Each structure stands twice: as C-alpha cells, then as structure tokens.
Amino acid sequence: MRARLFDRRSDSSALTVGVLGVGNIGMVHLQSALAMPDVSVVAAADALSENRDRAERAGVPRTYDDYVDLLESETIDAAIVALPPFLHADAVSHAADAGVDVFVEKPLARSTEEADEMLAAADRGGIAVGVDHTLRYQTDMRGVRRAYEEGRVGHVPYASMTRLNDSPLGRPPAEDDPPAWPHDPDAAGGGSLFELGIHCFDLLEWIFGDLEVRDAATGHSLDVPVEDAATVLLRSPATETMITLHCGSYQWEELPEVNTRLRLEGITGSISNDQFLPENFYASAARAALENVAKRFTGEEPDVFAPTFYLEAHYDALADFCDAIRANERPPIGGADGRRALELAEAAYDCVRTDETETELSEVMP
Template sequence: MAPAFLNRLTDSSALSLGVLGVGNIGMVHLKSAVAMPDVEVVAAADAVPENRQRTERAGVPRTYDDYAALLDAEDLDAAVVALPPFLHAEAVERAAEAGVDVFVEKPLARSTEEADELLETARQADISVGVDHTLRYQPDMVGVKEAYDGGSVGHVPFASITRLNDHPLGRPPADEAPPGWPLDPDAAGGGSLVELGVHCFDVLEWLFGDLEIRDAATGKTIETDVEDAATVLMEAPETGTTITLHCGTYQWEQLPEVNTRLRLEGVTGTISNEDHMPENFYAGAAKSALSNVASRLTSDEPAVFGPTFYLQAHYDALADFCEAVREDERPPVDGAVGRRTLELTERAYELAAADADADGVADDEDADPGTPEVTL
C-alpha cells in the first residue's frame, strides 16, 4: 500500500479528491479513496474536531472545519458529499461554483423538488453527479442479477426484499444521544424509507425495470418523529412481477448478521442473495469485529475500511464514479437514479398517509356511531 500511496503523490494524472464530511460513512469513502491507486485525497472537511483528527491519522494532508472553505481553497477534480441530507443541495451548489464533480451519499436530497434544483444547478455548471447506491455493487446482488438475467428460474411472478439496520439510538438502553438530524424529518427527509428504502428501490429497478407502487404502510416501534419501519407493495409492469419490500431501523439487542435479504420466486426455481454470499462471510465479519473491538480497547484506530463484503461495495461504487470523471463520461449511478429513488419514496409516503387517514376515519366511526335516524 505504501509504494502506491507514494506514487500518487507524484502522479499528475491522479484524480484530486476532497471529502466533505468524515463521520461514519464519510470515513469509509475517504479510506476507500486513499486505497485507490489513481486517486489522491488532498483534503477533507468536518465540523467535529475528532473527525478531522481521524482524517489526519489516515494520511490526508489538509483538513478544514467548513466544507465551503475547502472548496474555496483546494483545486479539486471531484468531491465526496458525505454530509447530512439537509446540506446536500447547498454543498453541490458550492461544488458547482468551483467546477467540481460530486459523488453524493444517498439520499441525493430530501425531496424530488430539492433534487430537481440540485440537478439543474449541476447541469448549468456542467458538473457530474454520482450517487452512492451501493446495494447493486454487493457481490450477492450481482450474483442474483446474473442468475436472473441468465434465465435460470424463468419468469419471476413474485419477489421480496428486506433491509434492516440499527436505529440511530443504538442498542438499548441508549446511553448516548445520537446526532439530531437522523431523527428530524426536515433534516433527513424521512425515516427508514429514506435511510434504507432508497437502496431497495434502486436495486429492484436495476433488476426489474420501472416500478409502480400499489400500497404502503409505515410505523414506529419507539416514539420518534420519523418512521423506523415501512412496508411497500409494488409491481414491475415490464416483467409482471409483484414485489414486497420491508425496511426497518430498529433498536436491536443484537444486529442481524445479514441485513439485506432478496428472494426471487421463479416458475422453475428460486434465486436468493444468500446463495451468493462469500463462503468466508461470517468468519470474515467476526474477525473484523474482534479486530475493531481490540483496537478500541488499546486506543488504536479501528479498521474503518477494508476490502470486506459490505465495504468493498462502497469502494467499487466510488471507483466507478472516479473512472467516469477521469474519462469524462456519465457516472453509472447518476443523479437521475438518485432522484428516481426519491420519487418512489414520496409515492410510498403518500399512500401510507392516505391509508392512515382512512384507518383513522374508520376508527372514529367505530368508536362513535352517533345517533341513528328513526323513521316512523
């Protein structure tokens, strides 16, 4: 790794990259980029001093406490926007002013309206927008698509996908207050549908083409301002497939070992992403977990990035974007894809709200039937 890193410092053809926001996912993107042989991470920005210190320990030469200051000061080819969703549009606008292509963490924006404004800003500045929809880069999902496209199970009348993750509050009991924005619908754009559902919508349209949402429901397992569970019923007209989606950000006692399950019920067989998991997945995950626990106990830096199952997908998504920038091509997962997942999310919210309103009316009628009219 060291020789490759030294080569980047003297290679004028290396892509000059800045990272805006180096919290959890931002650090994954940063360490992914540092590991790339043809990318030079020249600077990173974060308002939290501890995050900037981690960035410096990762070998990034310059850090800033404000992403706008970084964009003003640095000569970049591209930037990773790993800020909270309510800052995405503003960050892209500042990057556009600097003529810098952007790789934006999902969701692209908080709404389709905001996404349209963001993309128009990018279009006018002639900058590229990529979106970090990484589910399609996971090897198990690639295996499902290859099997499906190869016709191994014939027509697929039904499919299901479940994606789960831990809640911002962490394991119970919550002993530390999380950042405020994930639990603020105005800041995040929503709850589990925005956090996890957009990934599912992306991979499902990657498989089956355009989706039509038929029904949806959202719920809360704990009292917060955003949903932590959502279920969506869809149809893919192109393939005649009915699909159910469930996503949840739960306050787990124990996290699931595999957080995404995809199953295609074909007329001649079934395709499951579990059939395409690496043989060493569980052993590798356990080894990484033990290594990170040991690092924390010894005050060393946990291995945030490694070419492991989930993190490799983030690496590949960012590498694809960087290659598109280098070749002056459209990113393979671009802003239009990010906007489309928001469009589906908004439709699901609309149907869930309509169903909730209808249920509320029905409950009121049941609770108070009123005085019946009597005709003599």
C-alpha cells in the first residue's frame, strides 16, 4: 500500500464520513457514526427515497440517490460501504479513485477473485480497507476467546458453532416484498454460507488460528435459489481442534435473542458464549425492545443499540476503524481478513460440489 495512507491526516479535525447505503445495516452504521465523537457524517446515498428520508431525519445534512455522485461531490475521509455485495467492488473502485478510505460491510466481495481486484484498486489509490466482522467485538465471543487463551479448560479437541436467523422473507405474514438480491447467487455470492458463515469463519480463525476445511454440506429448507443451511467441518492444525460450524437462514430471530452459539469442549470442562452475556441482558434488552415498539407508534426513531449488545459490536468495529484512519494506521480488521473468510467459504463450496459430483457418478456407474 502506498505511503500516502500513513500521512494523509495531519490535523485534529473530525473525521468526515459518507454512508453508501442506508438500508437496515446501513442505518446501524449511520447511527453508530452519528454517535461517535470526532466523526462527522456529512452525506449518505441510497437509491430508495424512503431510506434517504430516514437518513435526513437522523441528521445527515445531504443525501444522494447515487453513491458515485456522493463520492464525486463530497470531500470526505472515509466511506461506509453498506450496499449489497454486488456493488461493493464498484464502490471501492470509485472510493479509491477519490482517495477515500472504506469500511465495507461483510462479505467483502462475492469471491476471492473479486476481492483481489478490490484490494488491488485500493492499493493503487492508496486507501485503507476495513471489513465489518463484528463477532470479534461481541462481549460474549471475546469472553470465550479470553477464557480459552487463559487455559481455563486446557486443550480443546472439539468446538462447535451455530449461527441462525430468518431469511430475507422474514416472519410471516410478510408486510412488504423482500429484496431480491439476497436470494440471487450472482448478486449475493451465495446463501447462508456467505451471509452468516463469513462472520463465523473469521471468528473461529481469530480464536484457533488458520483453519482447514475438511468437508461441507448445504441444504434447502425453503424453495429459494441459494442454500439456506450449511454445515462445515473444519480443523485447526495449530491446536488440533476439530470444529463443526452450522449456519442457516431458516429460523426466526427476534431481538433481543441472537441465535449464535459457540461452545468449546476442553479436557477439563467447557466454555460457551452464553457464560459471558452481559448481566441482566435479557431483562434489559426486552425492556428496550418494548420501548422501541412504543417509539414506532409515536413516530420516534427507534434506538438501534438498545435491544442487544450485538448491535453495539457494530459501533465498536466502526470506531476501531475510524481510530485507525485518524491515526494513519492500518484497520484492525482489513481487506486481507475479509478475503480470508471468503477463501474458507469457497473451500466449503468446493467440498459440496465434489461430493455432489461423486454422488452423481456413483448413481450412473454400474
């Protein structure tokens, strides 16, 4: 990366930020940035007028219907890329042309090949790339890692992780048509393995080091073009730990409940993430959720942080990125980390395709 990255900010003024995409996760990032000291959100872009209106109500001075127009018209230090995956590469390319650092929602790209092109463009433009892998910032996951590194259960021969939520279809009855892109493999890159597994791959390598994909299987509970269930068998050569990962978008999830489970089976006991949930988490989160429901009836904007500490992890991830940019340092979770998670997902898909081919051959051979 060019030296420009490390000398681009010399003053003490607020970091100026633009938000590209203010849908569901984009609003989380927007409200995070608005709440941060020494960060100034100067503009947001979204193709939908209702999303732009919501951003303006939140306090954004200017909005655009095209993120390219924002990047060309505004003088900003960083852009939060909260667009669908099929737009990530184009947004990063335009940001690189403008000399704007980027914080990209996961998955970084739709493939490692596309990620390589994005990182090459970022290198040419001398910009930093951060990736929103927020599981590392959850207090429960940090508690698991800390306990493991302290050796509380000794050697861990086996670990398991599950991440479930509902698909873009949501809980019936559907009030609005769901977006089309999450069920389009060309637009999203994949199904639940990309939407949910990407986070899990990153977290598991953060705990156990480099992983190998040993086998994988995918399934369909719903009649959609992408998998809504995936199970992956992984191994850590460094720790000799075998890990099963299951992710699926077939189970309804309502805040404050977050359907993520991580369990380490050590030789002297077990460590699980539910041991590290904040005190009185469910009671306080349920109360905050009810308050948000009441706010909707009165026309007030809900507090995106209140229902669960999971959303606070997005704040912490973005804050770390902004601190790194302000200090002319590399983001703590960078483009290489985002690419690595994609590499593991692709290895899992390769296992699925191999198994399917072998099954087909066994069926036709005498």
